[in-house]
Amino acid sequence: MALNGKIAVVTGAAQGIGRAITELLLQNGAKVALLDANKTNGESLKEVLDKLFGEQTTLFLHCNVESEEQIKAAFQKTLGTFGRIDILCNNAGILNEEEWEKTISINLAAVVRTTYMALEHMNKMTGGQGGVIVNTASMAGLGPLKCCPVYTATKHGVVGFTRAMAAASTAAGYGIRFNAICPGLVKTEMLSSLSNKLGQFSHLAEETNTIIADKKMLNVTEVADCLLELVTDETKNGEALQVRCNGKKYMTFPVFT
């Protein structure tokens, strides 16, 4: 799938992995609507991107993915400006075991909400032109992280939702591919502010921070490079791509017959 002329929506685009995804999509010729709840970071990133790629190639839309109304408005603005949506990257996420309901709301419920909203515009069965949806899960979507059970549950949920949607899309002919990316530790603000986010598991903070300090971490650009493969390689559907410092691996799962 070549990206020239393609229109992408990226959530959590203002910093970290979302910013790297946005920059790589732009470098490859796509136009991008950046959705983020952080207005200050989003607006200053838009200024940077205007200079690098031209004002017409991006939109910053202040949007909390927990709000159905705000997502709807962001999709309408994207369609009004760019005319179509080909790519959705559900990337916004938090790690907060204290505010665990908010973690479920942003990391899982919002992925479902945004995906269903995108289907209304992308689904070939209802007049859309198809495309690809890539969800940012985590290695915590493939195995347990003892310091953050709810974060782990949301990321397992994202992997399951992605794979089931891929199967539903194939069965019904939506013309949309669904993939999940599952990175290990990535150098971003999410990990640097971890200690006070573990709630009842804060007794594991010291051990967790030691692991983080000792482990080699991925750069956001390494994650974005792998995500680009999931966007552009039309053979990839229903995949969970694990990305670690020592390489990437397409995961295999039990098959139901």
Ligand SMILES: NC(=O)C1=CN([C@@H]2O[C@H](COP(=O)(O)OP(=O)(O)OC[C@H]3O[C@@H](n4cnc5c(N)ncnc54)[C@H](O)[C@@H]3O)[C@@H](O)[C@H]2O)C=CC1
């Ligand atoms: N940093 C890491 O080690 C890893 C991160 N991930 C996942 O990658 C994704 C991105 O995380 P990072 O870039 O590391 O975090 P980050 O904290 O640097 O960036 C997250 C972005 O999402 C935005 N955001 C948060 N809540 C939002 C909401 N309700 N509505 C709209 N935007 C919202 C934030 O404003 C921020 O710009 C998350 O889903 C995270 O779970 C996955 C594996 C590893």
Ligand SMILES: CCCCCC(=O)/C=C/C=C\C/C=C\C/C=C\CCCC(=O)O
């Ligand atoms: C192994 C899960 C990495 C998940 C990254 C993430 O989404 C959030 C991490 C939060 C805390 C990290 C705490 C412990 C990590 C333990 C092991 C990391 C091993 C990474 C690797 O080997 O690639």
